[in-house]
Amino acid sequence: MLAFELNVAGPVHLEMTGKFVAPSSDWIHLSRILQDYELIIMTEGVLYLAGDDTRYTLSKGEYLLLPPYTRQYGYKASGCSFYWLHFKTAGGPAVTDSTGHTADQTETRLLLPQCGTVKSLEKIIVMMKQLQDSVRSYNQKTLNNYMTTVILCELYNQVFHNEHSPVKKTKQEQLYNDIVDYIKWSRSEHIKVSQLAAYFGYNVKYLSHLFTTISGIPLKQYILQQKMELAKFLLTDTNQNISEVSLQLGYKDCHNFMKSFKKIVGLTPTDFRNAYAKRLLFYE
Structure with a gap:
């Protein structure tokens, strides 16, 4: 599975964030070239979205992380809603295979699989809403950048760390x-x-x-x-x-x-x- 190595030695840089609600069941995602990372976290319905030549079908509780310079477009009508945020990190996007790399994790790097299922959707959504409230209330870049970084760290711990834990269950x-x-x-x-x-x-x-x-x-x-x-x-x-x-x-x-x-x-x-x-x- 593809994964992205994100540098969190310092906070990532938030570009935009929001919640999207499809205006109708006939809505199709626009076509564009991403200039930054986009994280999508589904809350309702199904999203049919492609990144370059790969097609994704995302349902409630699932997420997708697309890197800069990805050609993004909808390939089918999608009646859905999701939270999203665009961000940049220091250096260019690093792509790797997530299998077998847990030993290389450090406190300054996160290795996030490109897509997956979150363990606690409610917790992530509350954090996303808090970030949006911060943007509207203060629009203070440093605060927003750190809050975005915290969301990525939470996602990492929910998805990657728990799934790859080698501990045998009694x-x-x-x-x-x-x-x-x-x-x-x-x-x-x-x-x-x-x-x-x-x-x-x-x-x-x-x-x-x-x-x-x-x-x-x-x-x-x-x-x-x-x-x-x-x-x-x-x-x-x-x-x-x-x-x-x-x-x-x-x-x-x-x-x-x-x-x-x-x-x-x-x-x-x-x-x-x-x-x-x-x-x-x-x-x-």
């Missing part, structure tokens, strides 16, 4: 990972620890102890944290009101949701939304 670690996946897929439901124990065939005390031993936090607390991560994404990326967000997370009482959110995040849902309210939205 039976307990695999069970822990299965619990984590179950919770992430069920965050819109009212999840109880007893429900998890019944699903995986263990008693509540054993499952709770196992999870706390590996993660360092109680299972019940982790469930709540994951719900609030999804809540932050919905407050950041949608225009749903607080009641709609609470219902989507499985809360019957909006006040209970607001109380839980304030406890975990430190802000009310409204204060959190207002803190990073200035999204940059594009339709062309």
Whole structure:
């Protein structure tokens, strides 16, 4: 798989960023030659995009990184939405094969595969929205450059580092990972620890102890944290009101949701939304 080696000894240079929403299902990406790197992170629908002679089909939760001087064009109608940012790094684009290069990683270089799936789309999107708010609120280059670099570092840790970890998983670690996946897929439901124990065939005390031993936090607390991560994404990326967000997370009482959110995040849902309210939205 192709990967790009990015120099992060200093911050990368942000050129532009925004969120794109296709005006219709017939929209096709324009044709152009990129003058810088472009990172695309999908949030909805499917994007049919080509880079030179390679065609990509990108769905929600997937990303694509295209280097400078790439001939970029849509090859099929795409009803979709995605976050994007353009940036430059010191030196020209370095292309390599990502296989077998983990030993060469340093704190000043990131080796990012050209495309892949992010582990936590919500976290990346919140960071992208914070960057956009910074651009609109301050437009201070140094701040924006560092925030862009942090996003790339987060993407690297989500995609590359975790996928290539050589650590062999034990039976307990695999069970822990299965619990984590179950919770992430069920965050819109009212999840109880007893429900998890019944699903995986263990008693509540054993499952709770196992999870706390590996993660360092109680299972019940982790469930709540994951719900609030999804809540932050919905407050950041949608225009749903607080009641709609609470219902989507499985809360019957909006006040209970607001109380839980304030406890975990430190802000009310409204204060959190207002803190990073200035999204940059594009339709062309």
